[in-house]
Each structure stands twice: as structure tokens, then as C-alpha cells.
Amino acid sequence: MKKWKVAIVILAFGVILTACSSSQEEEEQREQTVPDLEIKVEDQDDTTEEKNSGETDSTEAAEEEEPGERREEIVVLDPGHSSVVAEGTEPLGPGSSEQKAADTLGTGGVSTGIPEYELTLTVSQKLKSELEDRGYTVVLTRDSNDVPMSCVQRATVASDADADAFVRIHANGIDDSSVQGAMTICITEQNPFYPELYPQSRALSDNIINELCKAAGCENDGVWETDSMSGNNWSEVPATIVEMGYMTNPEEDQLMASEEYQNKMVQGIANGIDVYFGY
Numbered sequence: 109m110k111k112w113k114v115a116i117v118i119l120a121f122g123v124i125l126t127a128c129s130s131s132q133e134e135e136e137q138r139e140q141t142v143p144d145l146e147i148k149v150e151d152q153d154d155t156t157e158e159k160n161s162g163e164t165d166s167t168e169a170a171e172e173e174e175p176g177e178r179r180e181e182i183v184v185l186d187p188g189h190s191s192v193v194a195e196g197t198e199p200l201g202p203g204s205s206e207q208k209a210a211d212t213l214g215t216g217g218v219s220t221g222i223p224e225y226e227l228t229l230t231v232s233q234k235l236k237s238e239l240e241d242r243g244y245t246v247v248l249t250r251d252s253n254d255v256p257m258s259c260v261q262r263a264t265v266a267s268d269a270d271a272d273a274f275v276r277i278h279a280n281g282i283d284d285s286s287v288q289g290a291m292t293i294c295i296t297e298q299n300p301f302y303p304e305l306y307p308q309s310r311a312l313s314d315n316i317i318n319e320l321c322k323a324a325g326c327e328n329d330g331v332w333e334t335d336s337m338s339g340n341n342w343s344e345v346p347a348t349i350v351e352m353g354y355m356t357n358p359e360e361d362q363l364m365a366s367e368e369y370q371n372k373m374v375q376g377i378a379n380g381i382d383v384y385f386g387y
């Protein structure tokens with residue numbers, strides 16, 4: 109703003125102030141004092157604009173009062189598998205001589221015919237939206253089904269984002285169609301790669317499985333501790349795999365495909381993440 113305009117504004121302010129009663133005048137002066145301090149930072153090139161800051165300040169205040177308070181934690185969600193399977197092998201963990209397949213196709217719905225990679229992406233996208241509503245910053249390792257992604261690449265997304273939690277969404281599969289229930293999977297206390305992450309990974313796993321089963325009403329198969337999951341082993345941040353249920357069980361497969369049950373699972377997993385962070 110040009111200096112002559114500022115001069116007019118200052119003049120106008122003066123007129124308003126003199127026209128006011130004494131108590132209002134004090135009020136106006138207080139309001140005027142606060143913006144003075146802030147505008148100096150914004151308009152360093154022209155200090156004469158200081159007085160013309162009332163409107164700018166009220167706009168800023170409105171933005172700060174937006175609903176849905178931001179939270180500082182970053183959550184990386186990893187929708188398991190993909191329609192294009194990453195080829196080759198990778199070390200089981202950093203510096204390991206043992207090799208594992210970079211990724212696998214995963215399981216599929218025995219009743220619905222839905223592939224695991226499709227279900228995991230659907231639930232992950234819903235979960236992302238729910239967690240963002242709760243104030244978290246959320247990153248997906250993949251946002252489409254035709255992107256090949258190895259386990260190391262998935263873990264690297266979490267590590268690079270400096271995530272506070274790495275939550276990997278999967279569904280289970282087994283030969284016996286009567287088997288059902290949900291579980292989470294984390295590293296053991298003796299993990300050869302990042303054993304220091306065990307307490308947090310275990311707590312994350314405990315909280316998610318308990319809240320998931322509470323919200324969805326599914327069988328709680330607890331936490332499976334293993335160092336055979338390369339995506340968990342490579343993660344430099346607390347990690348868990350959520351096996352939401354068995355796609356090889358016709359009833360659980362049907363349930364997991366339904367919008368209503370998906371919403372319950374999303375609420376449960378989000379609640380578990382909240383409990384983990386102490387909300």
C-alpha cells in the first residue's frame with residue numbers, strides 16, 4: 109500500500125477515535141496495539157503501513173480458529189501388495205545375507221473374488237481420510253493398484269517421512285476356510301536390525317489390535333512377533349502389520365467387503381493409533 113493511502117487510514121482512525129466515548133476509545137486503542145506488533149514482521153519494507161493492520165489481523169485469527177486441531181504426528185499407511193508385483197528379491201533386513209521376495213500377490217476373497225491389494229487400498233484410503241480428520245499428517249506408500257512396490261521401498265517411505273507410526277494394512281489367507289480373526293504383526297525383542305524399536309512397535313500393535321476388534325467385533329488373535337517380515341525389519345520407525353481378517357473365510361471375506369464393516373475397522377484402527385499416541 110502506498111504511503112499516502114496509509115496516511116489517510118491513520119487520519120480516518122484518528123477521526124473514529126476522537127468520535128468515540130472514552131471506554132470505546134480504550135478498546136479501539138487496545139485492538140490497534142496488537143496488530144502493530146505483527147505487521148512489522150509482514151511488511152518490513154514499509155514500516156508506515158503499520159497502522160493499517162486491523163483487517164489483516166482479524167482474517168489471520170479466523171484461520172487459526174478453524175475446527176479440527178492439527179496433531180504433530182505423521183502416520184504412514186502401507187496398503188499391502190499391488191496388482192503389479194515387484195520382481196526380484198531383497199535382503200531380509202539392512203545388511204542381511206538372507207534374501208526374500210520383494211513382494212507377493214497376496215491373497216483374495218474366497219467368496220467376493222476381491223484381490224487383497226484392492227481391499228487394502230480401499231481401507232487405507234478410508235483410514236487416511238479418518239486420520240486426517242483427527243488432525244494427523246498421513247502418507248500412503250501407494251495410491252493406485254498398478255504400481256509395483258517392494259517391501260524395502262514401502263519401509264523407506266515411512267523412514268524418509270520420519271513417520272511416528274508405520275501401519276501396514278493386510279488381510280490374511282490360509283488353506284482352512286474355517287479360520288478367522290484379526291491380528292497384528294511386529295518385530296521381536298531380539299530383532300537383528302532395529303531391536304530398539306520393539307517396545308514402540310509392540311505397543312502400537314497391541315493398541316491397534318485391541319481397538320480394531322472392539323470396534324469391528326471380530327476375533328482377537330493378538331500380536332504375532334516375528335523377524336521374518338522384511339517391510340517391518342527395514343522400517344526405521346515403529347511398525348506394525350494389521351491383518352484385518354481372513355479373506356479365505358467366506359463370512360469374514362463378505363464382511364470386509366462391506367462398507368459398514370470397513371468403516372468399523374477404520375474407526376477401530378484409528379482409535380488404536382489415538383491410544384498409542386496418548387489421545
Ligand SMILES: [Zn+2]
Pocket residue numbers: 188189214215224278279280
Ligand atoms: Zn498380505
